[in-house]
Amino acid sequence: xxxxxxxxxxxxxxxxxxxxxxxxxxxxxxxxxxxxxxxxxxxxxxxxxxxxxxxxxxxxxxxxxxxxxxxxxxxxxxxxxxxxxxxxxxxxxxxxxxxxxxxxxxxxxxxxxxxxxxxxxxxxxxxxxxxxxxxxxxxxxxxxxxxxxxxxxxxxxxxxxxxxxxxxxxx
Numbered sequence: 001x002x003x004x005x006x007x008x009x010x011x012x013x014x015x016x017x018x019x020x021x022x023x024x025x026x027x028x029x030x031x032x033x034x035x036x037x038x039x040x041x042x043x044x045x046x047x048x049x050x051x052x053x054x055x056x057x058x059x060x061x062x063x064x065x066x067x068x069x070x071x072x073x074x075x076x077x078x079x080x081x082x083x084x085x086x087x088x089x090x091x092x093x094x095x096x097x098x099x100x101x102x103x104x105x106x107x108x109x110x111x112x113x114x115x116x117x118x119x120x121x122x123x124x125x126x127x128x129x130x131x132x133x134x135x136x137x138x139x140x141x142x143x144x145x146x147x148x149x150x151x152x153x154x155x156x157x158x159x160x161x162x163x164x165x166x167x168x169x170x171x
Contacts, residue, residue: 002028003026003028003029007022007023007026007028007029008023016145016150016154017141017142017145017146020076020077020141020144020145021138021141023076024068024072024096024099024110024137024141025099025109025110026110027101027104027107027108027109027110029068030068030099030100030101030110031101031104033065033067033068033071034065034067034068035065035067035068035096035099035100036099036100036101036104036110037062037065037100038062038063038064038065038068038093038096038097038098038099038100038116039062039063039064039097039098039116040064040094040097040098040116040117040118040119041063041064041118042118042119042120043097043098043115043116043117043118043119044114044115044116045115045116046116064090064093064094064097064118065093066089066090066092066093068092068093068096069089069090069091069092069093069095069096070089070092072092072144073088073089073092073144076144077144077145077147077149077150077153077154078144078147078149078150078153079149079152079153079156079157082147082149082150082153083125083149084124084125088124088125091122091123091124091129092122092124092140094118094120094122095118095122095124095129095136095137095140096137096140097116097117097118098112098113098114098115098116098117098118098133098134099112099134099137100112100113100116112133112134114133117133119131122136124140124143125143127143159171
């Protein structure tokens with residue numbers, strides 16, 4: 001309930017990008033879609049785990065999780081036919097590594113753990129995102145929020161919800 005009350009409702013009739021950023025920075029979203037455990041395969045944490053002596057640390061580092069990236073593009077912005085590929089989903093997941101929740105059992109908020117972030121340039125739908133920590137995610141959210149494909153998809157969803165199951169294309 002707090003997700004709807006504190007994240008969605010205050011922004012539902014405002015700026016779409018602000019809503020998108022708020023949902024990405026919501027601990028509920030990060031936990032529900034398992035992004036809070038996503039760790040870059042070449043991140044500092046992963047490299048240290050691989051370098052550890054065998055048997056010393058048998059628990060492997062968490063890996064890359066694509067759940068949030070896929071949902072972000074498929075349900076929150078571009079839609080199923082929004083022009084992205086599986087490679088784009090993976091690149092979005094790489095961008096959002098290290099967005100995690102601080103002390104989730106105590107109701108902590110979203111933080112950025114640089115030691116878990118995947119280094120390097122990422123390319124999503126032809127757009128380059130240079131290595132820039134948490135700013136990569138904010139830049140990606142801006143790109144998606146301002147995409148004409150997002151405008152078409154969200155408009156279609158609203159028309160179906162509030163007008164008709166098969167709204168006129170002009171609407």
